[in-house]
C-alpha cells in the first residue's frame with residue numbers, strides 16, 4: 001500500500017443507537033437524490049474493484065444496524081493523495097438498501113480520483 005499521513009474512516013457506526021461512543025448512527029437523508037446516490041455507489045464500486053485497494057477481513061460478521069442482517073466481514077483500504085480511506089464491506093448496503101446519507105467529502109475525493 002502507498003504511504004499515508006492521515007486516515008479517514010467512512011461508514012463505521014455505533015453498535016446501538018444509544019451507545020456512548022464517538023461514532024455516528026446511520027441516518028437517512030430524504031433530500032438525497034437518486035442521481036447522486038447512484039453516482040456515489042458507482043464510484044464506490046470502482047474504488048472497491050481498484051487494484052490499489054486492499055481488503056482485510058475482521059474476525060467476524062458485521063450486522064446491519066438498521067435491519068439486523070449479516071452485512072460484510074471485512075473492510076476496504078485505499079490511499080488517495082496521502083490519506084488512507086477505510087470503509088466496511090457492508091457500507092454500500094446502507095446507501096443502496098436503506099438510502100442512508102452519503103459521505104460528501106469522500107464523494108468529492110472519489111469523483112476526482114475516477115473522473
Ligand SMILES: [Zn+2]
Nearest residue numbers: 064066067068
Ligand atoms: Zn440493513
